[in-house]
Amino acid sequence: MGVSALPFPSDAWTQAFADAVNASEDYRRYGKPWTFGAVAMVIEKDASLGFDPEPGMILDVHEGVCRGARHVHGLEAVEGTPFVIVAPYAMWKEVIEGERDPIKAMMEGKLKMTTGHLPTMLRFVQSSRALVVSATRVPTEFPH
């Protein structure tokens, strides 16, 4: 029996994402030295898609493990998160579908790190990629 797709973004999708991160050997390896706090991924506000306020996910990642994940709403919900990545829905969709490399998208300015320490992010390029690429393994149902 196939695994049913989970709506993105949602609580269920966020939990499945956390499970996918924990199942990633690459993330376990490259993320092992990461002790710099949680990472939030936020979808830009888009009322036409029902994304108002901004939906997001906060992943509590530490030493190669995702210790917890929360689906949140609004930029105030991610305040205080050490690393925050923001992008329009269409960009996240391309990343989740594996059509766009997340690191290259950051360099192109299509995924924007609005909060965070750039030298640390650059030190952990492989870990960051492994984290985001884990999302490609979540069976996903997109709104459009």
Place this chain on the structure above:
Amino acid sequence: MEPCIVLAPGAAEQPMAGMLAQLIRANLDERPAKKATLARMRGRVALVFEDLGQAVTLRFERGRVTVDAGIVGIPDVTLRAESELVLALSRMELEPRSGLPDPRGEVTRQVLDATREGSREVHGLLPSLPLVARLTRLLSVTA
């Protein structure tokens, strides 16, 4: 003299220019030894990010760095590669005493292999070796 990092007019629209300026600022704030490295840098370095279709010129002059979008003037050194390989400069392992890239390091080996294979090209390296060595130290997030 305190270092000064300036984005030239129009450079802010190019993500890599902003990212490099932010990286240099953060490194200088957190690792004051890099200020002495910057003070000794003179010349222009062009970084061409082939996969992004972007280029950035870094102009070094007496502790001041100006970051331009595109290639501005005649660079002393031009580094041409895919964006991730260019930014790997910041992750190259450096020998603690000399501050030069350590060929035993994983990232340094990847960068050297890419240069040998031609997927990373450096023009003007030999005459500007000290400038390139200092740039590597300035951008390094590991040392």
